[in-house]
Amino acid sequence: MKYNVDENGYYxxxxxxFIPEMLYPNVEELRQNYLSIIESPQFQxxxxxxxxxxxxxxxPLYLAQRLSEAYRAKIYLKREDLxxxxxxxxxxxxxxxxxxxxLGKKKIIAETGAGQHGVATATVCALMGMPCVVxxxxxxxxxxxxxxxxxxxxxxxxxxxxxxxxxxxDATNEAMxxxxxxxxxxxxxxxxxxxxxxxxxxxxxxxSVISEEIKEQLSEVEGRTSPNYVMACVGGGSNAAGAFYHxxxxxxxxxxxxxxxxxxxxxxxxxxxxxxxxDGILHGSRTLLMQTKDGQVVEPYSISAGLxxxxxxxxxxxxxDSGRGTFFSVTDEEAMMAGIELSRQExxxxxxxxxxxxxxxxxxxxxxADIVVINLSGRGDKDLDTYIxxxxx
Amino acid sequence: xxxxxxxxxxxxxxxxxxxFTAGYPKQDDTLAVMKALQAAGTDIIEVGMPFSxxxxxGPTIQASNQVALDNGMSxxxxxxxLVSMRESIDVPxxxxxxLNPIIQYGLERFCRDAQACGVDGLILPDLPMAEYLSEYKSxxxxxxxxxxxxxxxxxxxxxxxxxxxxxxxFIYMVSSAGITGAKSDIxxxxxxxxxxxxxxxxxxxKLIGFGISDHQTFSTACNYAEGAIVGSAFINLLRDxxxxxQRITPFVKSLKEA
Numbered sequence: 001m002k003y004n005v006d007e008n009g010y011y012x013x014x015x016x017x018f019i020p021e022m023l024y025p026n027v028e029e030l031r032q033n034y035l036s037i038i039e040s041p042q043f044q045x046x047x048x049x050x051x052x053x054x055x056x057x058x059x060p061l062y063l064a065q066r067l068s069e070a071y072r073a074k075i076y077l078k079r080e081d082l083x084x085x086x087x088x089x090x091x092x093x094x095x096x097x098x099x100x101x102x103l104g105k106k107k108i109i110a111e112t113g114a115g116q117h118g119v120a121t122a123t124v125c126a127l128m129g130m131p132c133v134v135x136x137x138x139x140x141x142x143x144x145x146x147x148x149x150x151x152x153x154x155x156x157x158x159x160x161x162x163x164x165x166x167x168x169x170d171a172t173n174e175a176m177x178x179x180x181x182x183x184x185x186x187x188x189x190x191x192x193x194x195x196x197x198x199x200x201x202x203x204x205x206x207x208s209v210i211s212e213e214i215k216e217q218l219s220e221v222e223g224r225t226s227p228n229y230v231m232a233c234v235g236g237g238s239n240a241a242g243a244f245y246h247x248x249x250x251x252x253x254x255x256x257x258x259x260x261x262x263x264x265x266x267x268x269x270x271x272x273x274x275x276x277x278x279d280g281i282l283h284g285s286r287t288l289l290m291q292t293k294d295g296q297v298v299e300p301y302s303i304s305a306g307l308x309x310x311x312x313x314x315x316x317x318x319x320x321d322s323g324r325g326t327f328f329s330v331t332d333e334e335a336m337m338a339g340i341e342l343s344r345q346e347x348x349x350x351x352x353x354x355x356x357x358x359x360x361x362x363x364x365x366x367x368x369a370d371i372v373v374i375n376l377s378g379r380g381d382k383d384l385d386t387y388i389x390x391x392x393x
Numbered sequence: 394x395x396x397x398x399x400x401x402x403x404x405x406x407x408x409x410x411x412x413f414t415a416g417y418p419k420q421d422d423t424l425a426v427m428k429a430l431q432a433a434g435t436d437i438i439e440v441g442m443p444f445s446x447x448x449x450x451g452p453t454i455q456a457s458n459q460v461a462l463d464n465g466m467s468x469x470x471x472x473x474x475l476v477s478m479r480e481s482i483d484v485p486x487x488x489x490x491x492l493n494p495i496i497q498y499g500l501e502r503f504c505r506d507a508q509a510c511g512v513d514g515l516i517l518p519d520l521p522m523a524e525y526l527s528e529y530k531s532x533x534x535x536x537x538x539x540x541x542x543x544x545x546x547x548x549x550x551x552x553x554x555x556x557x558x559x560x561x562x563f564i565y566m567v568s569s570a571g572i573t574g575a576k577s578d579i580x581x582x583x584x585x586x587x588x589x590x591x592x593x594x595x596x597x598x599k600l601i602g603f604g605i606s607d608h609q610t611f612s613t614a615c616n617y618a619e620g621a622i623v624g625s626a627f628i629n630l631l632r633d634x635x636x637x638x639q640r641i642t643p644f645v646k647s648l649k650e651a
Contacts, residue, residue, distance in 0.1 A: 008523075018492060020449040020518035021543040022567060024552070163455050164445060176448045181571045183547055281493045281519065282446060294467040295497030296445040 003248040003324055005204075005315070009197025012321060014314035017196035019284045022180040026188075027284075029103065031198045037102045038095070038205060050094050051209060054127065055084045057091075059210075061217035061373070066345040073366035076227070077348070077376045078214055080239065087351060087378030088207060088239045089120035093189055095206030097124040100187035107182070108132045110189045111175040113140055113168030113235075114305030115147025116351075116378065117191030122156035132156040135174040137167035144305060147382065165299040168309055172283050192236025193313030196284030200241075200313050207242025214373055215246055222371060226252040229364070232375040233258045233356040234327075235271070235307035237316040239377035244319070254326060257316060258360040260302035260353075261329035271300035272329040273312040274320045282310065288317040303332035303386060304352040306378075330359035339380065340393045351378030352386055396485035396513045397539055397562035400436060401598045401619065408620025409611070409648060410437035410600055411627050412489065414457040415474075416466025417443070418631050422638070423474045424481070426631070429638050431484050433645035436620065437600075438482070439516065440475075442468055442490030449518045451574035453625040457632070468498045472506045479511035485562075487541065489516040500529070504536035514539035514562050522559065541565050546586045550593065557595040566590065566599045566618060575626040576604035579613045587617035611648045623648060 009015050009031070019027055037043050051057040059079040068075045080088040093110075100108060108125050110132070112118030118134040125132035134151055138160040141148050151158050159178075164170040172195075179188045193200040193207075215225040230247055232240035234257040247253040262270035270276060273288050280289030282297055290298040290310040302308040312320075319325030330338070339355035342348050350358065354377045366372065380387065387393070400408065411430050415423050427438050443461035447454065468490075478486065488507060495503050495517070507515075515538050520529060525540060533540050539561035544553050547570060556564060568583055587601070601614040602622030614621035630644050631637045 016524065017521055018519045018524070019521065021548065021556075022449060022545050022570070022572075025547040025549070163452070164459065169446060173446055173448050177451075177572050180449065183570050278497070280496060281491075283448075284519070289493070291493065291497065293497065294469070295494035296462060297493070 001322055001324070003318065003322070005197070005201040009201070011314045011318035014287050014317040015197055015200060016286050017284055018281045018286065019196045020180070022183070023176065026179060026183050027196050033103060034099065034198050034202050037099055043098060043102065046098050047095055051091065055090055055094065056082060057209065058213045058217070059083060061214060063221070064346050067342070070345060071361050071366055072368050073370040073372050075372045075374060076218070077374055078210060078243065080210065080375060080377045081348065081350065081354070081379035085120050085123050086381060087116050087120070088210065088242060089117045089191060090123065091209055091242065092191065092203050092206040092238060093120040093124045096187070096189045096202070097128050097130065101128065103187065105187040106130070106185045108187055108189055109135070109175050109178050110191065111135050111168065111171040112191065113137070113171065113308065114382070115140070115144040115151065116306060116382065118156070118158070119147055119150050119154070121189050122151040122154035125156060126154045133178065134158050135161050135171040135178065137161045137171045139166045140168065140171070140305060167299065169282070169297060176283070192238040193241040193315055194236045194283055194285055194309070194311060200285065200315055203238055204241040204245055204315060207238050208245035210239070210242035210375060211244060211246035214243070218373070226250050227371040227373045229254045229256055229370065229372045230375070231256040231258065231357050231360060231372065233307065233353050233377065234312060234316055235260070235309045235353065236311070237313035239375050241313060241315055243375040255319060255324060256326045256328065256360065257319070258357045259327060259329040260304055260307035260335070260356055261331045262301040262303070264331055265329055269301035271302040271308045273310065274327045275329055277312070285311070285314050287311050287314045288320065304335065304356065306351070306353040307356065328360040328363050330356050334359040336390050336392065339387065348376065349380035350376060351380050352383045354378050395537060395539055395562065397437065397487070400485055401563065404436065406619060407615050407649070408436045408600060409645070410439055410620065410622040411435045411645070412439040412441060412622060412624035413627055413631065414441040414443055414454065414461050415471045416461030416464045417457040417628070418460060420464040420466055420470065423471065424478060425638055426641070427478065427482055429641035430645065431482055433642040434649065435484065435645055437485045437487060439487045439489050439622065440471070442471060442488055442494060444491040444494055447491060449572055451572040451625060453575065453628050454573050457628045468494050468503065472510055475510040475512070485513045486511065487514040487516055488512055492517055492519050501532055504532050504538055507538060508536035512538060514541055516541045516565060518543060522555065526559070543567055544590070546570055553590065553593060553595070557597050560597050563598045563600050563619070564595065565622070566601045568601050568603045568605070568614070571603060573603055573624055575606035575629060576610065577606065579604070579610055584617070591617060608648055608651050
């Protein structure tokens with residue numbers, strides 16, 4: 001079984017490029033050029049230099065002693081929360097903006113849900129001196145006011161998406177429409193492993209530095225490259241794709257993906273795509289999709305704005321479908337409790353997205369000899385308001 | 394012969410295709426709007442199947458999709474509404490929409506039911522050429538449904554040739570880089586693009602769409618293609634006038650005549 005992308009842009013039956021003709025030239029230009037650019041030594045030098053000097057990589061692989069004692073296994077945390085801008089998102093935006101420059105693009109557009117990808121995009125646009133427009137759902141702009149202002153401080157234009165449900169999926173629609181209307185000279189930086197091929201593969205490659213480092217670091221401290229488990233939260237799935245990437249074909253490592261159940265998988269307010277979704281097409285990709293029986297896309301819900309996407313990257317749909325990945329879902333309440341637990345056990349306040357991955361520890365049957373790596377994808381500074389409103393600490 | 398092919402055989406210029414969203418502004422007047430369009434002299438009726446995420450459409454058609462969905466519209470309701478349309482509708486009928494609702498309805502079932510209604514063709518903007526050729530073409534052909542592809546000002550000559558080879562009935566020639574929406578004029582740059590494509594001497598007829606809103610834009614477009622497609626401007630008429638059925642004839646007349 002092949003788990004990574006094939007030459008046609010498919011992961012098993014998922015993926016592809018279901019785009020209107022208006023986007024064909026742009027996506028085709030990317031498809032024809034992304035591998036040769038990314039694999040060139042010049043690109044690799046620039047990319048890795050910025051990851052080191054600007055982002056602060058490699059991020060530590062930290063043995064969480066107290067958490068390990070509590071769950072009776074050896075638990076390592078991959079500290080993506082220590083990246084510049086506070087999450088893994090910047091690994092991808094650094095890669096894509098260098099790629100955009102190599103393609104001769106003059107302007108960057110992006111979508112954002114909670115604002116993390118928007119901030120990471122605005123950051124690299126400031127770094128490179130490129131104009132940046134970020135599309136954000138009108139409702140999300142109200143919910144995530146500080147991130148809107150962070151983007152504006154960084155010099156980006158933030159445009160409200162007022163169509164549909166006025167959240168992440170509509171921001172993505174608006175960014176695609178903006179790309180259709182201004183196709184020449186614009187690059188669209190998608191923030192997750194979603195969208196038409198080659199985006200899922202391109203974003204996964206940029207995030208794969210996470211698993212590349214895990215292997216090296218684990219080898220140094222444990223004398224082995226394969227942990228028993230790699231765990232990560234999944235919305236669209238970019239941090240999970242990065243953490244899983246170099247383990248996809250390593251059957252010694254189990255891949256554990258954790259989705260947001262919201263108020264409960266069957267509550268009607270959930271974002272657990274593999275539990276609730278069916279095969280469908282959204283944003284240019286065939287994947288698992290939360291939808292009505294008539295094929296209309298359903299608005300998901302999670303306390304964590306970074307996980308409420310109605311689809312999932314086609315790589316993850318394939319990992320689910322093939323059984324290669326183990327998928328758990330955890331509720332808002334379980335995630336918040338896990339966030340507090342990590343804060344108290346290790347002195348790390350995680351992003352609420354990330355807290356979902358930790359909450360799934362309770363659903364695992366771990367043995368004392370097991371080595372577990374949890375991708376600590378982001379820090380919780382941005383979520384203080386949500387922690388405070390929840391208040392149960 | 395398919396009604397679309399027959400039309401282009403019989404009529405070589407000034408062909409008017411009017412788009413509206415099924416279930417808009419009310420769920421149950423799809424057929425009434427179609428009858429009025431036909432009576433007014435519309436050559437092709439394009440019926441939009443509403444979708445929650447119509448990424449190629451501008452604000453006017455997006456809003457009509459949302460209202461139609463709020464009205465409870467679905468493919469299964471639409472195909473029930475159209476089941477006896479051929480008792481009163483003689484002009485070609487094309488269904489336009491996005492893939493996901495069709496996949497959930499079931500591709501083969503959709504084609505069978507559309508054929509039973511007397512539908513002539515499909516416009517599915519997010520169906521890629523490669524998938525069409527490998528998985529959809531034979532199913533469409535089995536049901537006698539023509540598949541209409543789009544070209545845009547950014548489409549390369551090589552790809553226009555490929556689309557000319559595979560687009561059936563006509564080619565939907567998108568007038569500018571952009572999403573659907575009514576505009577008041579056609580620029581010199583657009584005319585150069587129309588001329589460039591005309592000089593390619595394609596074998597498939599062309600209809601120009603996007604930004605066609607009135608007599609001036611319609612007649613300009615007709616100078617460069619067999620006809621043109623009006624969408625958002627018609628949706629605006631439906632939206633703004635409670636007596637929209639009565640207004641359809643004067644609207645169509647105003648497109649065709651100065």
